[in-house]
Amino acid sequence: MISLCSFAQQPNIAKLTPLPADSVVKATQDTVKESRRARKRREELEAKAKEPIIFKDSTRLAIEAKTTKAWKRSALVPGWGQKTNGGLWWIKVPLIYGGLATTVVVFDFNNRYYKELLEELAFRTEFPNASYQNPDYQYASTQGLISAKDYARRNRDLMVLLTVGVYGLNIVEAYVDSMLKYRWNIGQKMGVKVTPTWMYAPNGTLAYTKLPVMGAKITLQLK
Template sequence: MHKHFFTTVFLLCFAFLAVAQQPDTLKKANADTVIKKVDTVRKSSFAPKIKKDKVYHPDSTHSPSLAVKRSLIIPGWGQYYNRGIWYLKVPAIYIGLGFLAKAIIDNQKQYKIFLNLARITNTGGVPTKGQPLYDTYIKYQREYNLYVVNYGASYTDLANASDGYQRNFQISILSVLVVWGVQTVEAYIDAKFINSFTVDNNLSFKVTPTFMNQPVYASNFNSTFIPGLKFTFTL
């Protein structure tokens, strides 16, 4: 009887101790889990972020010298080689050259007319058949009647007019050379940017709300900050 009693008491005490120790074990396990989570959060929050290397795409095959050579041979060829907005550049080049070509032709024509009229007027009268300037007079008879007979232009007036048209003719030729050179330089610079500079594929754009300090003239007593938007560009 006593043996059964002590045995029962011993088993109850053992069971009580086992039940009493279980919460401590659970608490310890939970505490270890929390500590691990906190460490993980700390490591993930404060660990330095590893930045990805930027990837560039240089166009090393694009040759600025080739663009220059093509522009020197044919205006606009270098712009077409560079692509970009060549469909706007090339027409603009040829429109400008077209106007200058027309100016060259017109000024050269007027220069010859007034030069010959000045030569005819310098003889002192209308040349007759057999005289050196008779053929020239027949060729420019309409212009002679218009400027000399109708308007009374003198030799000095005609000579000054011929000099003016000659000057405009030379300026027009110089302008063609300038346009040709400018479009060559433009083709070189454009090709140089394509060849030497690269494009980063890690571009990003971020918009975040923020607060800004109010200007002094716009401040009030309710708040010293005003809401705003922050734009961040990553290149």
């Protein structure tokens, strides 16, 4: 005799196990966060697309090229930008090189003076019994030499700063002059007109008269 038995299939416990609550919350937050990023990116692209596109004509580009050319040339060679701008460049260029030459000469003088004082102080420190090494400093005290040495060093360092300042002023002047010449046009003619006029006296000694007094009116004309 044959008997048949059937068994019901056991459910897959691993497949039916629910996800932890933390994983669901994290996945939801990542989805929301990503959507916020996408929305922010989309808004930025839309705002950028709405901005008007400004096309510069050839005249404006040529003017901008002239203004940048002047200061760049002065940065390469002092005075070159002033020559490019024209005008009173024949006065500006000698002033620039005169200032640079002055600072270099004064720097060299103070540097040599500083080194001489250092040598004299080093000699007196090494040979305390000897009075001096350089005859020019035979009557100078050690403390006086130290003060003179510090003074020469300060002047030498100051000349370095002044040299950089003259060089930077050369670049700034070339840039400002080019801007005034090519961009900020206030007219080629400027006139001053002086005309007589009647004015009432201010509160003071003549206020009791209540009569106008003679004056002058100055008019500045820009054409």
